[in-house]
Amino acid sequence: MSQTNIIPDFVMRRSFIELNGRARAQSLFDEGTWKELVGPFDRIESPWLPMQGIAPQSDDGCIVIKGKIGGSAAVAIAFEGAFQGGSVGEVSGAKMTAALDLATKDSESGRPTAAVLLLETGGVRLQEANLGLAAVAEVISSILALRQHAPVITIIAGTVGCFGGMSLAAGVSSYTIMTREARLGLNGPEVIEQESGIDEFDASDRALIWAIHGGEQRVGMGLADTLVEDDSEKIAAAVRSYIRAGVPIEHRSRQVKLYRDRIAALDTSQQIDPATLRHQWGNSTGGAR
Amino acid sequence: MERIEFDYPEAKRRVTRKAHVGVVGSGDMEVLLEPSLGEGAHVFITTSVDGFRDAWKAVFDRFFSKFDGAVRIDINDAGATPGSVLLRLEQAVEVIEQ
Numbered sequence: 293m294s295q296t297n298i299i300p301d302f303v304m305r306r307s308f309i310e311l312n313g314r315a316r317a318q319s320l321f322d323e324g325t326w327k328e329l330v331g332p333f334d335r336i337e338s339p340w341l342p343m344q345g346i347a348p349q350s351d352d353g354c355i356v357i358k359g360k361i362g363g364s365a366a367v368a369i370a371f372e373g374a375f376q377g378g379s380v381g382e383v384s385g386a387k388m389t390a391a392l393d394l395a396t397k398d399s400e401s402g403r404p405t406a407a408v409l410l411l412e413t414g415g416v417r418l419q420e421a422n423l424g425l426a427a428v429a430e431v432i433s434s435i436l437a438l439r440q441h442a443p444v445i446t447i448i449a450g451t452v453g454c455f456g457g458m459s460l461a462a463g464v465s466s467y468t469i470m471t472r473e474a475r476l477g478l479n480g481p482e483v484i485e486q487e488s489g490i491d492e493f494d495a496s497d498r499a500l501i502w503a504i505h506g507g508e509q510r511v512g513m514g515l516a517d518t519l520v521e522d523d524s525e526k527i528a529a530a531v532r533s534y535i536r537a538g539v540p541i542e543h544r545s546r547q548v549k550l551y552r553d554r555i556a557a558l559d560t561s562q563q564i565d566p567a568t569l570r571h572q573w574g575n576s577t578g579g580a581r
Numbered sequence: 582m583e584r585i586e587f588d589y590p591e592a593k594r595r596v597t598r599k600a601h602v603g604v605v606g607s608g609d610m611e612v613l614l615e616p617s618l619g620e621g622a623h624v625f626i627t628t629s630v631d632g633f634r635d636a637w638k639a640v641f642d643r644f645f646s647k648f649d650g651a652v653r654i655d656i657n658d659a660g661a662t663p664g665s666v667l668l669r670l671e672q673a674v675e676v677i678e679q
Contacts, residue, residue, distance in 0.1 A: 312604060332601045332613055335655075345582040347629040347657045349605040350613055374606035 305523040308449050309473060313372035316410050316449070317357045319524045320368055320531050326359025330387055338381050340420045349375045354384035356391045362532035365405040367395050373412030373452035380458060381417040385427020392434035392444075399441035406442040406535045407435075409465060412449070414480065415456015428457030435464050439543060443467060445534050447527060448516075450474040453505065455483075464545045467534045468516040469527065470507030476516060477505040503566040512570040515544075585626040585634050589645045592622035596650040600676035603669045610658035610666065614673040617651040628658035640666050648674060 308316060318326065330336055332350035341348045353375035357368045369388050371378040380388075388409075395405040416424030435444050443466040448454045453475030454462050462468050462476060470476065479487075481495035494500060503509060510516040517534075520526045554573060558564060596616050603611040610628075617623055624641055640663050654670075661669065 332611070333599060333615065335613075337657075342582055342627070345629060347582060347605050347610075347627050347659055349611060349657055350601070350655070372604055374604045374609070376605075 305521070306525065307522050308524045308527050309451060309471065309522045311524070312374065313353070313370040313378075313410065313412065314355045314357075316447075317355050317368040317370040317408075320408060320528050321357065321359040321361055321366070322363065326357050329356045329358055329391065331355075336383055336387070338383050338417075338420065340382065340423070341376075344419050346376075346419065352381060352383035352387070353378060354387045356387050358391075361406070361408070361528075361535055364535050365398065365403055366408060366535060367391050367405060368408040368410060370410035371413045371458070376417055376419075378411075378413035378452050379417030380413060380415065380424050380427050380431075381420040382423040382427065384417075385424060385431060389427065389430040389434050392431065392438050396434065396438040396441065399438065404442040407438055407444045408531055409444065409446045409461060410449070411446055411454040411458050411462055412452040413454055413456070413458040414452065415458050425457065428460065431458075431461050432464055435461060439464070439466050439539065441539070443534055443537070443539055445469065445531055447531070448474040448476055448507070449522065449527065450507075453477070453480075455480040462516075464543070466540050466543060467518070467537075468510075469518050469520055469530050469534075470510055470516045471520055471522050471527075472507050473522060474507040475501065475505035476507070476510050481505070509566050509570060513573045582627065582629050583631045583634070585624075585628065585637055587624040587626075587638065587641050588621060589624070589641070590621035592645055592649045593620070593651050594649045596652055596677055598677040600673040602672045602676060605657045605659045608660050608662070608665065610656055610661040610669060612669050612673045613655040614652050614670075614677060617653045620651070622650065622652050622654070624654045624656070626656045626658060628656070628660075630658070630660050636663055637666075639663070640670075643667070644670050650674075650677075 335350050337348040338352050353372040355370040369391050395407050398405040446462040446465040446468045448470045450473035459478050481501045484493040485495040507519055511519040518530050520530050599615040601613050605611050
């Protein structure tokens with residue numbers, strides 16, 4: 293038996309989840325084509341965190357990298373989930389918005405530039421509440437402007453997941469790539485439990501959380517597009533194929549009637565379980581196409 | 582939150598490269614290491630844990646007993662232990678000297 297048969301694939305593969313935000317973004321680009329914009333040595337830090345006794349980070353947890361993916365111009369915007377839960381503050385939000393707007397400007401002047409969002413984030417940074425909320429609004433309007441010209445691709449790999457305001461950014465993006473380990477939801481499990489009680493949602497029940505927010509369920513329901521393994525090469529290949537595919541004919545977030553009808557058709561007289569929902573919604577008419 | 586500064590005027594060897602390692606996550610920190618603009622080495626620490634100036638001083642005294650580069654070091658710290666601090670510093674040195 294050869295060595296490749298003895299060693300299973302998951303030992304040989306290069307994990308994406310184990311990379312930090314910067315390395316994740318770098319791993320998507322064609323070799324030698326990328327450079328980081330407003331990097332750590334520019335020291336654009338949050339002015340608000342030190343006022344509240346919290347050490348800031350030199351890139352505010354947001355990494356912007358411009359380069360080529362599969363030969364096409366692209367910009368990647370990554371949130372570092374280990375810093376303040378990947379939260380969106382004034383600086384990180386402004387970096388993301390500016391990068392998206394520059395991509396739109398390039399695309400409008402005949403150089404289509406796709407955006408890849410690597411979202412490991414709990415949403416708005418509570419210490420910068422109003423500025424974070426304003427940033428989410430700006431980010432969403434910038435995505436809507438860019439996605440007419442070039443695809444906006446969201447990657448949610450885990451393990452933080454994508455929640456709060458940034459789940460809306462994932463919702464309006466052209467394509468969403470998830471792993472089995474990733475989670476996507478507007479309200480996180482602990483927020484639901486805190487607001488509606490443990491009867492509504494038990495945030496310590498990991499099986500329940502992944503049955504509802506997990507990548508497999510989200511892709512199964514058609515609310516995300518591809519389920520990939522935690523493998524850098526497979527994730528990069530998925531991004532390249534979506535950049536090649538270009539702007540979808542109809543974005544998921546434009547299919548208002550389809551989703552309204554689906555919600556109207558739900559039988560709420562009894563508890564809907566995740567498998568039923570996946571069965572009802574998991575057909576080819578949903579999702580980006 | 583506390584801001585701490587140290588100077589090591591004996592560290593005079595010229596360096597040319599920069600390094601950025603680590604993340605400001607719980608029990609960890611980030612290090613920015615770059616050539617110093619003036620003479621000697623300068624250390625600027627921002628830490629969210631107050632009252633450990635002496636421990637920081639001990640770690641940097643040990644670090645600069647072996648390392649002699651004229652560098653500026655900026656640290657944003659979220660509660661790294663002295664052992665983690667030294668490992669992050671050595672990692673940054675590895676980046677600029679590889």
